[in-house]
Amino acid sequence: MAIIQFQPFSSLVEPAFWHALNNLKIDVLKLSDDFIPVAASYAPGRAIVDRETGQEIAMPSALTLAGDAFTQHPQIPKYAVPAYGLLKNYNTIEEFKAADKTTLFNELSDEIWKDIQSGSTSKLTKFLLITFADLKKYRYYYWFAFPAFVAKPAWEAGGDWQSASETLSSETLSAVYTALHTEPRQFFLVRTSSAAPEVAPIEELQKFFDGVPPEHRLIGFVDPSGAPSNPGWPLRNLLTYLAHRHSPLFSMDSASGLRVLCWRDVDPPHDGRSRSRVGVVTGLASVQGTGERPSAVGWEKNPQGKLAPRVADLAPTMDPKRLAEQAVDLNLKLMRWRILPELDLERVANARCLLLGAGTLGCYVARMLMAWGVRTITFVDSARVSFSNPVRQPLFTFEDCLDGGKPKAACAAENLKKIFPGINSTGHNLSIPMPGHPIPPTSLEQTKKDVELLEKLVDDHDVVFLLMDSRESRWLPTVLGAAKGKIVMNAALGFDTFLVMRHGARKELAKGERLGCYYCNDIVAPADSLTDRTLDQMCTVTRPGLASTASSTAVELLAALLQHPDGVNAPAPVPTKGGELPDPHASGSVLGLVPHQLRGYLAEFRTIPLRGAAFSRCTGCGDAVLEAYERDAWSLVQSACGEPGFLERLTGLDELYREGEEAVGDVEWADEDDEDM
Known part of the structure; x- marks a missing residue:
């Protein structure tokens, strides 16, 4: 044995x-x-x-x-x-x-x-x-x-330990499971001689087993061991207890021994399968001893x-804030175990992100950036939280709307810290000057300070998100991002459509074909789109799910871009006629392709990738605009805001328009008589 x-x-x-x-x-x-x-x-x-x-x-x-x-x-x-x-x-x-x-x-x-x-x-x-x-x-x-x-002498096994389903009936196993599920106990007794198996506490052993043949007795215990032939540690003291307290009942020869059930089932045994083990232990009569305490290990x-x-x-985790920080990164780090071992999480986490706009897009983008482990998020907005905001903008609550509403930027940053105290988030309440919106003389000094602060914020961040409500409000940040070589991410909403794009680098920094910006497809300069509008035209009227979809897409595009070795110069795949893209595994980013633009159509549940080249006469990233900014930034801003047609003249769009008109005028149109002939 x-x-x-x-x-x-x-x-x-x-x-x-x-x-x-x-x-x-x-x-x-x-x-x-x-x-x-x-x-x-x-x-x-x-x-x-x-x-x-x-x-x-x-x-x-x-x-x-x-x-x-x-x-x-x-x-x-x-x-x-x-x-x-x-x-x-x-x-x-x-x-x-x-x-x-x-x-x-x-x-x-x-x-x-x-x-x-x-x-x-x-x-x-x-x-x-x-x-x-x-x-x-x-x-x-x-x-x-x-x-x-x-x-x-040591305890011995009277044979191999077998699966409980091979030696016990399903009724017995079900009875044990039900008893332990109802009242968990470390040790228990099982009697299989009656019509229905019975389970009892170990303290009732004498009475419970009185007159019961050895083959119908089972001593059970909850077994922490998972080894097939090695019962768990609790059985040692249980056997000692039985040998010294109930030796007359177990005075048997080594051939019969004591049947032991090592209970290891956490689910009801079914289909004749049980994890529990049953074995026979011999030697109880020989270890009765004299009553002196045995040695112990x-x-x-x-x-x-x-x-x-x-x-x-626990130094890294004892502080609840540091514990939260580790928990935030857990799912991200699990990506590197098997799925993406090459994923550079630090590059994403270290990206300092400036969010221009703390509205619906800004709130969702901030949440997605936090999910990616980004630690520095700065908000810029000039509005206050209104009662219509909290249901659509997840960083605000009803309390934020009271007393005229809190400033959106600061409130968003504060609430971001409530979600994750480890975030480095601040908010700035400032207005961005816009083409077509003249600056009042009384506001010149404050506007100049706002422009200087905006320039500093762009300098201090790696990524700029354009998330504002109007088209013209994106112009100055577009110029700043291009002039300073920053990654610029753009998200814009229609009623059931959205645009997400990344701006290309300026000509001096670009590698290969230069990608366009938000304004590169325009042949007119941005102008006042807010004046003389009805309420439904002034408010952002979109399908409620559109903002979160666009925001998530923008952040995922940024994550893929940051994983590309060329960064802002990552080449964009060229879509085919059917809108298909190349194999994502062929991209230089471990997260797949890095498209230039993504246009989403919620009514069709479809997203189309696009690619657009930079326009030499663009009012946002054209050389003439960037050179004017570098010569005198404040003068450029004043002229763009206060002089109608200034940007067209600066970039040559007016000349392009004139050339087009002249070309149309030179066309000889056939008259009706000629057509009849």
Whole structure:
């Protein structure tokens, strides 16, 4: 017969437990190092099948301490059972290292032994945890002990451990599952002799098994082991308890032995399949002894397999804000495990983003940027939060609308920090001068300050998002982005259509064919589109889902662009006649293609990729405009806003228009008589 090898307990301490210990030490324990009761739990172990090799891999369940371990009524997870122990926290690392661990271990072993002699099973899984908490550095030194008595001679298995579904009826397995699901317990009895199988607490053993043949008796326990032939650590003390408290009942020869059910099912056994194991243990009669406590073992080994303490370093996570920061990045980092190992998350996170417009587009873009791990988001807007905003703009609430409404930019930044305190977000309340909107003489000084602040903001950021309501409000940021070589992302909405595009770099910085900007398809300069408009023309009237779709598309386009080695100069794929694009794997970005423009049609649930070349006479990125800006920025702004036709004259659009008119005038149109001939 083979000697039984038991699967030792392993520990798992959740970060929330160290938070609780921190508070307990500072507010309650202070200099006291008295023993403290603590509660843990463990669940049935399990095994998974490796799909490649077909072999079973044991997945033992750890004894887990959660954040409520110090409370009187801790919440025990589903399918788990409680285990109780003692914690002793030392005041210095020297005291922790010099602790008389042998004495501590023996004292707990004596307590468990006295409990066995009294006929109780409540302390069979009692454990010891000694700790030292470095409250300044958030480092925790700890060592678990799970005392288990040594049998001499050792326990032996009377055969192989078999699947419970091979030796027990489905009715018996269902009865055990129902009983443990209703009232979880570490140890239990099963009687299979009656018409219906019955389950009872281990304390009723004498009465429950009275007159029951050995072949109909089962001693069960919730088994944290996942190994097919190695029962878990709790069985050791259970066998010792049975040998010393109920030896007359189990005085049997080695041929019959004691039938043991290692319960490992967390779901109802079905289709004749059960994870639990059944085996026969022999040797109970030979270990009855004289009543003296057997020797015990049970100090947990560290991850290196040595008998030594473990260390938990929670410095990066103990601060809730830093904990939130790690949690925010978790899903992103999981992308690099298997799907995109080359994904450069730091490049995205380090992109400083300036959002011009804190309305519907601005709110959604900010949320998407945060989801990508961007840490610096700055808002610019001149409006206040109105009562129509919160339902469409997810960074605002009803309270933000009261008392005339909070300034949108600052409010959006403040609420962004409420979502994630680790974000670096600010808001600036300023108006952007627009072509076709003359600057009043009384506002010249303030407007000049606004332009200077806008220039500084563009200088301080890597990406500029154009998310404003009107076409002309995008002109000056377009000029600034082109002049300063910034990545400019543009999103604009119609009723059920949207445009998302990235601006191309200026000629001096471009590589290959230069991509166009928002104004490159125009043959007229941006002008006043707000005056003399009805209410439905002044407000942004769009289908509610359009803004989030466009915003997500814009942020995903930026993410793909940042992953391309050429950055702002990343070439745009050329769509075919049918709107098809090349293989995304052929792109230089790990996230796929980096299109120039995307036009969405919600009525058709269709998005069309487009590509447009830069226009030499463009009023936003043309050489004449950029050179004028670099000569005298303020003069350019004043002229563009106050002089009708200035941008057309500056870029040569007026000449182009005149040439077109002359060309049309030179055409000889056939008259009707000629056509009849």
